[in-house]
Amino acid sequence: DSGVTQTPKHLITATGQRVTLRCSPRSGDLSVYWYQQSLDQGLQFLIQYYNGEERAKGNILERFSAQQFPDLHSELNLSSLELGDSALYFCASSQGPLSYEQYFGPGTRLTVT
Amino acid sequence: GENVEQHPSTLSVQEGDSAVIKCTYSDSASNYFPWYKQELGKGPQLIIDIRSNVGEKKDQRIAVTLNKTAKHFSLHITETQPEDSAVYFCAAGKRISSGSARQLTFGSGTQLTVLP
Numbered sequence: 396d397s398g399v400t401q402t403p404k405h406l407i408t409a410t411g412q413r414v415t416l417r418c419s420p421r422s423g424d425l426s427v428y429w430y431q432q433s434l435d436q437g438l439q440f441l442i443q444y445y446n447g448e449e450r451a452k453g454n455i456l457e458r459f460s461a462q463q464f465p466d467l468h469s470e471l472n473l474s475s476l477e478l479g480d481s482a483l484y485f486c487a488s489s490q491g492p493l494s495y496e497q498y499f500g501p502g503t504r505l506t507v508t
Numbered sequence: 509g510e511n512v513e514q515h516p517s518t519l520s521v522q523e524g525d526s527a528v529i530k531c532t533y534s535d536s537a538s539n540y541f542p543w544y545k546q547e548l549g550k551g552p553q554l555i556i557d558i559r560s561n562v563g564e565k566k567d568q569r570i571a572v573t574l575n576k577t578a579k580h581f582s583l584h585i586t587e588t589q590p591e592d593s594a595v596y597f598c599a600a601g602k603r604i605s606s607g608s609a610r611q612l613t614f615g616s617g618t619q620l621t622v623l624p
Contacts, residue, residue: 397553443609
């Protein structure tokens with residue numbers, strides 16, 4: 396158990412809908428990362444936050460957005476969902492924005508029908 | 509950007525044998541190389557990492573080697589056990605251009621199966 400928690404574990408929704416995924420980092424970690432894992436794309440970095448501020452952006456679609464709250468938990472919002480958005484979404488955390496080690500949560504499996 | 513290639517995509521070994529997974533990276537600015545183990549239904553778990561100022565690191569049955577000149581690094585698992593069966597990912601980490609964060613680029617994964 397890495398100490399990173401994610402909810403919900405599974406999510407099934409229809410195309411065009413909007414969902415919110417939630418992540419709580421390990422105790423003491425200030426930086427949060429979001430990744431998408433699909434069968435054909437592997438683990439793709441989406442976005443990083445540190446202490447409430449966006450620090451780095453990867454291949455995140457405009458339909459997706461994220462934020463980190465004062466209590467350091469983070470939410471990833473996915474809107475206008477398409478079938479291709481079906482994937483595992485992982486949150487990871489680290490002590491700081493330049494920390495080497497990232498610790499992953501158990502993930503949220505999103506299925507868009 | 510960084511590109512990380514990982515081989516093989518699948519690997520089957522007999523229990524007790526050794527397993528080797530290899531990765532290459534493209535960006536010489538990468539200076540951190542972690543390995544993650546992902547079991548079915550779980551998130552990736554950091555199992556070992558190496559920084560570019562070190563050539564080799566060992567932790568019990570697991571070792572990682574790094575050749576900076578050739579831009580490749582490898583994971584070695586000795587005396588494999590059935591519980592080693594999982595997907596293994598390599599990654600390369602570097603500071604992003606703004607200097608304000610460190611980013612990981614992952615390989616495509618290796619499904620390791622240890623046959624009893």
